[in-house]
Amino acid sequence: MRFNLFARVLIGVALGLPLPLLAQEPSPRANEHRVALVIGNSSYTHSPLKNPVNDARAMRDKLKKMDFDVIIRENMKARDIGGALREFRSKLKPGSIALFFYAGHGLQIRGENYLPAVDAEISSEEDVPHQSLNVNTVLNTMEDSKAGVNLVLLDACRNNPFTRSFRSGAGAGLARIQAPSGTLIHYATRPGSVAEDGDGVNGTYTAALLAQIEEKGVPIEQALKRVTVRVKNVTKGKQEPWMEGSLTGDFYFIISGPTQINIQSAPADADAAAWQAAEAANTAVAYQAYLNEYPKGVYAAAARVKLAGLAAQGQPQPQQQQQPRVKSEGAPPEDRDTTLWQQVQAGGNRDYYETYLKEFPRGKYAPLARAELKRLAAQEKELQVQAEKQAWEKAQQINSEESYQSYLTEYPRGTYAALAQAALKKARKEEATRIAQGRLSMRDQQRPTDDRKTPTERPEKKKQDEIRQAAIGALSLARLSPGDYPMGAAADDVTDNPEADEAARPQHNVRIGNFELAYYEVTVGQFRKFVEATAYLTEAERPGRSPGCHVARNGGDFVIEHSANWRSPGFAQTDSHPVVCVSWNDTQAYIAWLNGGATGYRLPSEAEWEYAARGGSVTPRPWSDTGNFFARVFQSNKGTDPDQPPSRACRNANIADETLKKLLAWPVTHNCSDAQAYTSSGGYFGRNGFSLYDMIGNVGEWTQDCWNPNHSGAPLDGKARTSGDCSQRVIRGGSWSSGPAYARSAARQKNAASYRAADLGFRLAKTSP
Template sequence: MLLPRHFEALAMRFVFLVRMLIAAALPLSLHALGQDASPSRSVEHRVALVVGNASYVQSPLKNPVNDARAMRDKLKRMDFDVVMRENLKARDIGGALREFRSKLRPGSIALFFYAGHGLQIRGENYLPAVDAEISSEEDVPHQSLNVNTVLNTMEDSKSGVNLVLLDACRNNPFTRGFRSGAGSGLARIQAPSGTLIHYATRPGSVAEDGDGANGTYTAALLAQIDEKGVPIEQALKRVTVRVKNATKGKQEPWMEGSLTGDFYFIITGPAQITIQPSPVDADAAAWQAAEKANTAAAYQAYLSEYPKGLYASAARVKLASLTSASEPLPAAPASPPATTRPKSETVVSEDRDTALWQQVQASATREYYETYLREFPRGKYVALARSELKRLAAQEKEQQAQLERQAWEKAQQINSEQAYQSYLAEYPKGTYAALAQAAEKKARKEATMAAAQGKLAIRDQKSVDERKGGAEKKNPNEARQAAIRELSLARLSAGEYAMGAAADDTTDEAEADEAARPQHNVKVGNFELAYYEVTVAHFRKFVDATSYLTEAERPGRTLGCHIPRSGGEFTLERSANWRAPGYAQTDSHPVVCVSWNDVQAYLHWLNGGAGPYRLPSEAEWEFAARAGTVTPRPWSDAGNFFARVFQQNKGGDPDQPPSRACRNANVADESLKKAMAWPVVHNCSDGQAFSSAGGYFGRNGFSLYDMIGNVGEWTQDCWNPNHSGAPSDARPRLGGDCSQRVVRGGSWSSTPAYIRSAARQKNPASYRASDLGFRLAKTPS
């Protein structure tokens, strides 16, 4: 059967291309084999993350997106798998890094190119997102891509060669209101082994955006990096010369780090020798070319040239999977019927049976096994194929069940009427449908009660305005949206960890130890957690929008908040509340003197009813606090340092070494002992007797601040005396004593026993104290 003319022409072009590829590939292979130190070759796995940020809210740029697109196209031509982001927003930074990381593997060539604004703060380089609204140094880390994070991603992936190209030293408006910790341009980085970093200009200097379609630096890169046979270091030196010449010496690119071997963007070999490939080589090369193209036309062209080739059956499988009923392709030339084949062709048929089976096993999908059975209904591997189809059917059934379990667990984690409705919409007759219906009714009742509680606590704004002479009318929804825009949450990826205190994690307080046991494994899903504890300024937006009265402010017998007294006791002070907690605070301090009930009213307002913002479960909280660590505290305390040194120490013992805690967290220390005669403190001074502004102390491994110390944090869980019967996932425990809720993290008043990742405390849901606040969590949609 003849092919239509356009397919015939296509097939001829394809075969011609295959032969040209063979002629080019074989001498290159011979050249590679003849060298001891081989430069970059096509077998390398090359991955690039390319980011161009131009559409900044505060200071847009002209060229970075053009730079990124041109670099993407150039890298693709050099066999890089490119992850591309234009005008990267803060919420998308994590996704870009995850996609980049997913493509890397040990030994990869990893490249990061960035064009846009960049700035340094305290020796770290940040690349701001285009929607960043930066007015102070504290805003930068959570609205920017940290260059060190990219380097860590490369290092963790064990890539063989790491290249970082930063056209990010343009002058920018962000640092005008910064303290002396910020500088112009970018800072020098201590590059990890096997990493080469190239800056558009010297560290601390400013680069030009360029008058043409590309920045001055990127234009030089584009002109230089595809020069054949030039090692990367030499290529970048030539880029430096180009830039210096173009700017008349005003801008000089800078290189940091070194590679452990040679890397070439494009290699070159000796004069090519034309070798006529053998028929077997030609068949294999044609098949490889068809696989690389992976189109129906390519497989059809292969079959036209090699209807009885070694890979003919595999090509038919591929063709069948790519061809749809609406786009029929002409059939490949048929092989002679089995009854008319000579003996030699029968052997070839058996070889095709085995060859196809090997292809099917390599893919291991239902479609491939079904195609094999159609192609060889009496083949040697029919029984195996049918067995595999049964296994895959069972596997698919289990996967569907797993998806349903995940949907149910997500609904439980969010624990809202809307979440259970979403599960029921997807699985109306699912395994957990009856439970979901009951949970939906319960969540609806709880939401109604929370709303009623919030309404009871809101002042009559009309009468207040009248007394003040008609205050300006507020728009609560506008205030709520503004509050949401100001939130900054870290995206934490799913993981598994050992929750609770290990057997050797002991203190002098047996009750604290018992509450944190038994240790058990917990699987945590993806979720988001605020970088900082909710601040005074943020909570004020809620109060101003609703005129809400916290429980500490409501007239009655329980008016007030518990504040510290000399000697280590907390007692109720009727004049204390979140505005006046008994010590000086600023808008950047964490809000305190708020009860768990107050937090629920705040969340109801923030969500506009039911919604994604919530308190973390205590399992989520501990996962975030540990940030991958397994020691009692996130900082090192080898040898049970605290238990050994601080068994009821009164602090200030000159014979004991200073505690590491004060370098990492705001805890009960010498400052508090001096101010309030606190009886049990850490043997150190952090300079903060009471709470400190968010971010004063360093962040943990997940870039979260004040997870340990500063103020205790409410969680969603009801109190249970220990972890017995705790679930193996991270949903909150809503059984137990729900009149009391779990508090985590310890505070500025906490003794060493409660400055631990596993430490748990309880308080009544109506309790308020000047060392107790909260942190927001969110389940991604």
């Protein structure tokens, strides 16, 4: 409709007719439904902020005037996070305009962004996810609702007090997010940088945002670019807001009413009227239509700049029409020069400045354009330098073979490549020495008591106790309430693996008592503390008949690799990844160390494990690939098999997918892609109904139970089965290597208590009083 209106303008101009025309500004979708979740956190226990609550209130008031249904949370506590998201999700519906605004502290840990609650007590990285709102969770909530437009505005890059005690992986500011299709994210400053809280009533960024969104008829992308200009001007270039993603349609905060355009026969007036109509439409087709009519018009150069900007946003460019031109007297060249330069300054990126120089290589603003291009080039180079520097610093902080190898993979000829090579060699040498010392220590422990140097070992024992207590203090467990649930696979829960189906039956009702379960699988970093404190050698590391760990090979096989162990499982890991290549026997040694001779921590029973994995659901998986699934699937995670329905698994769990299929020709996968071939860091995927992470997928998890071929005779009180084949132990949850049959709540597997694999780890449980 917009282009037809513009075409009528051009026809009138071409005929030289004085046409009074009502040019309609862009209008929203019919019955546009607008919902916003606005959060302002000021009253932090540590390092309170002055402006965020003011920012949230001002944003609420502004958005309400723009017909948004606003949900506001001031000084949100950790227990209120779930409720806010549920209310937000309940109000969204397909086609909604969904907006999320946040002002307060924000931090990144290994590429993920978290918005801490005001009562957060964060002393280590493990505390962050369950005391903060994960920005990815907000994005998932928006996507799942099938909202038509998703806007995320983050004034959350203030200097952060929480990161001082973190060991590694936490950076200043927020990290870049790969925005899903139809989502626009605007940061108060560029990723990795820190924003100002502001000296006035509102933060610097929010103040600019509040002022800008009142402008009528301005597309959201242009509005946010103007916010960027405002902030840069106020801060003298110290703070530069950043935009990620794109929308598939147009969005305007305020839609202005129709305006009267009097088109006269004078060429200059007709040119201006046609340009006004083209700007109102703001599409590539409209700007090209203007250029077809006025190739040398006053606004011709500006139209080319607009086309370049739309091309950069991915809007298809129309073919130029070959037709008679209507000559225009136009305006003096210097006026066109100035008009274009004003558009270039509003755009402010490389494409705009290059377009200007192409049009006016000797224009009066050409020196400024070249200077800006030079500045932008230096800025881009600096960003690349900073990115490499951060990667190198992260490698040094982690200080492992894997971290240095990861840096070298990304920057094989980088600035720090020679240092990384040297550090890698040193790390390997230290690792060999540590293993050798560990073996000596184990032998020493086996000597008679009288031969040990007890007096001199007391200080060492005290240090080990301190390490153990610190490790216990860093654990995060969820307290789960008692309840009844149907354990096992229902009769209609059928897969293409009859053996797996039979092992999960019969379904039976189980009563679960109070217990606690870790939010995350035990990580590499947590297990490392145990090894460093005790010099423990895992079964994969011990010399003997069959050391090593089973690792994945092309075609779907797991084979023993004698050099593989928890330190080097065949793929890169950091301290935040789940530990793998540990046997059931190794888990018992770790738990015995934590308990320090007492009882408390343990592996969960498989009945407790399944209760927690279901998270209150009774479906085969906490998500659903049936029923209304097709209405909720997004193109970004569909698989390549046209004969199979796409799976939602990749949006919820790290399981065998297209990524693994392409890498290792994996035979049984889900028809989707999660971009993760091996393990992912804890919390990368969303939490279930009990706020637990990676219950399905990532790594399989040892449980306490002895193996029995099915649930016949299983305890009804949720306790572990201590009869059956106790040389074999039950494994639950599936892993990054699991197809649909094992990536479900009821699925059971077994293996020898001494078995180790690169897709197998564990999670801690504890009995509650």
